[in-house]
Amino acid sequence: MDATVESVVLLGVFVIGLLFSKAIYRWSNGLVVRVKLKKLGYEQKDLNFSYDRVVYTVSLPTNRPDIMGADKGDFRFVEEYDSWIYPQLSGVRIELNQEQENPKLIAYLPIEQFRLPLLDQLLVDRVISGETYRRICIYKLILPSTRNEMIDEVYKQIHNKRFS
């Protein structure tokens, strides 16, 4: 094999690794957490959580027609990372992404505010470390089921008629 080709291939592998950092990060974190949970004797469905720490950037209840009239499908779950090369999930945003308009930030949840009672108990009992706590929270938060549930919750809060 030609030396230049070899060099390009090696560098290519490296660059592809960098380009897919976030995807590899998500996948490897999931793998670590699944093993860890199995070792602890729990499943991902045992991890109860609530959306109480989500903050809204729009006033609730809102009467803005652009938000009230939006379909649930227009709401997007967006993961927020600290860095591209060394990605660490810092939080998640729910954005309203309607056609021909810039995305509107509707709700935000920083990862450190996503607390799970079961993990708190394990942390207090010193069964898991703070790092493992964070990894499990990240895993749970970006699961497809959680993503959908969070969009449902934001949509529900926007259409809540509690004070009207």
Added chain:
Amino acid sequence: MVPLEFAIAALIILAGSISRFYLPLIWNKLLLCVVLIVIVIAVSRQDTGQYTLILNVLCVLLASYSFSWYGAISSICLVTGLIFVNDELHWNFILGLLLAGGAGTFIYTKNKQKHAASTEWVSQLYKQSRQLSILKDIGFAIQSTMEVEKLLHIILTAITAGYGLGFNRALLFLMDEQGTRLKGEVGIGSMSVKEGISTWNSVVQRRMNLGDFIAVKKEAQFRDERLINLLRGIEIPMDSSAHVFRQVQTNKRPYIVNTIDDQDPVQMRLAEMFGMSSFAVVPMLTQGKMLGAIIVDNNVNHHPLDMEEIDSIIPLASQASVAIENSRLYEKMQQMSITDGLTGLYNQRYYQETLNKLLVEADAGCELSLIIADIDFFKHYNDTNGHLEGNNALIDLAKIMTKSVQGAQVPCRFGGEEFVVLLPYVTSDEALIVAEKIRSAVETHAFNNGKAQPMGKLTVSVGLASYVPGMSMQQLQDNADTALYEAKRTGKNRVVVHRGGGS
């Protein structure tokens, strides 16, 4: 055929690129730098000239971007060392590496500053946004009730719940009317870590936020009985000894107790009763006056208390103070609207409302009797002793009636010198005993200048009627009134029972 060295290098790069995410951040960075160095070594062995130079520069750039100047220096030394071993060093090459190291360090520093500023900015915005949202929910909730207990529940829920400020426990003390004692009133929170996490877990399972919780009004009741029972046994004197509550009252500012002071009896008591190791006291102020105080602590997760978090309680404590003050005024007004101002007995409005309710029960089979009492020769008493003394006689009579009744029996001032007593759940014979008790107590009471009355003493005539099924309110009142009239007609100072049946 793939060369072995190439295969090993490719494998290291692939493995490094994936496995770095299993490691903590610092090792992740180190591994990525190592992977790039492996590429540099592999490529430099092929001697591809300018290409190697670019890779070396990239290597220094990545190391300095990852580890600031530590990374820059280490990588420059490593790269120059490797080149020195294999080849001749050129000044322009070293200059290139130095420039890359400088650029990487610069990017690292700028990134770090930007990240710190953005984290701080987002964190502050997040906190303020949450506080605003909590205050809004609380504002709406407070408007929905005038009941003090519900108000306190809403405020403490906002302080303790995960969907609120998230403190593990909150205890509320209210000042007595004299302002000399703080009394433990209500609290939310657990007595142990296990209990706390279990409660939180059940709340989380219901997926409710603060607004939802407040909207479900039936939930608005205190549940932590053990905590509340302990709390209600506490009274803290505010007029003498120096302790943490006095300090808060004097300075009108919150105070954080990080370690229990064994010289402070209140701190020692709280530590002993509630297992507190650190806590904060927040005054509930309204117009500069301390109406009460809220204690918060984190007995479950042991998060340290800081003043910024404690400050977030102040608007809630202030709202609670105003709401409690308003609620007390409302209760006072409500009480005034059903009470006779002179005698303190219930007034005619309350009498009518209560009689209506009792008649519904009477129709369902409960006993009900009605006493009407009227002071004999009261005009004479007023003319002889003056209206002021007449008022005193009415007050005395009200006291006699209050002492003569018990349980659900309701004495009221009907108007002028006429009084009524509602006697539910007693037979007509038992009602007669009460009526006679009132009459004789009045007869034997030493009213001022009672001897000047035509009968030599101040007396009352009493009419008694009992409910029979199918009777209307008016009929019952008329019957009691007829009996009273009969008592007056037959000599006064006596009890007459209406025996005429339903009409």
